[in-house]
Amino acid sequence: MIDLFTVFTNKKTVVIINNEHKFNIGRGDSMVQMLKDDIADKIYCSAIDEFYERGYKSTPIRDIAKGAGVSVGLIYTYYENKEALFEAVVKPTYLLIKSILSTINNTGNPPFENFVLKKEMQFIVDLLRHKRKQVLILIDKSSGTKYENAKEEIIDLTKVHIQKHLRKRIKNSSIIDDVFYHILANNFLEGVLEIARHYKNEEWANNMVELLSKQYFYGINFLVK
Template sequence: MQYLKEEMRKRIIDEALKEFLRLGYTNASVRTIVKNAGTSVGNFYKYFGSKEDLYEKIIDPVYKKLIKYLHQFSEVEVNEQAQAIFYELMEKVIEIFEENCDELSMLLNSSTGSKYENCRQIFIDFITNTVTTSFEYELYMNKRTIKDNFIIELLAHNLVDDIAIILRKKKNKTQVRKLIVNLIDIFYGNIIDKLDIQEI
């Protein structure tokens, strides 16, 4: 059966998504991908330069969209409006997770060996910095400051690990959203009283 070029490209991407999710970037096989897509290795290279190129075509648009919003957090001036802006930006980030479960699952669970393998640390640093900044402003109003934010960083590690599990195991968008929102609340809802705080 002959397939139109765009249809074949899509078939390769669809099969690659399954293969990357199942085996990760390093162990995924171009031969398996093309076999399942109903084409040949030679034909694969008419569409993609390499396995890395294919992985990037799948991941990069979502990754860039997410990073764009993460950068916006760092540009927020911390004042009385900051919390509302943080919530608005967090809503956008959750929407990206909701709409791109498979791609973000690849990013968090299957990117070892690719140029995206440090993305977990990017998310951990982002969560740590955003939560710390938010709490520091709240504490500053009461002439206090965070002495050590290590517990925030520990929780960020756990939150990213748990989000990776959610994306790997749950495909229902509403369920993904609810679980992520609940986790954020469980991890950070009442943590300010448990932080290492000092007077300023």
């Protein structure tokens, strides 16, 4: 079973699996990670707010500059273009989600309920608490960028996990079409995203994720009876 522990800090995300430091993901590319001054921080935070409110296509650089209290020209000394700034905002979260799901899919044969009811659910709660806007920007606001298909990629990884564990428990799994597994994965992700969109506080998110997990697990449990 995966022993997953995630540490979120202001400028980076550290993921530790089985007490080993697996990867350390900063806010964006190497240039952004090296920036230590307040201007870079203001640009980054303003970009999150603007992309979250309007999405990539509808956010002009001048509005990000205004929110950061800097000139448009100064932004271009830190980022080549708007796309590079967008990538700095979403890439760490994108890599983190894909890495966690890939690790879960490639780690032994943990019981399916461990994924939907136990430690991995804490990862979702932590992600929503610390990176909620980045998650929603990645999924809902990335049209026109190379991340616009991120949702389908995450669904596909979730689908692999569901297939892997349900097929071992269903007596006649061959009668279930792959589309059904896709529906299960899509519905679960949509549930998580709805929690993110209506986020109130950590306690509320904990309760909602627990309810979603139990409903999801016990709802599909009829398949293995």
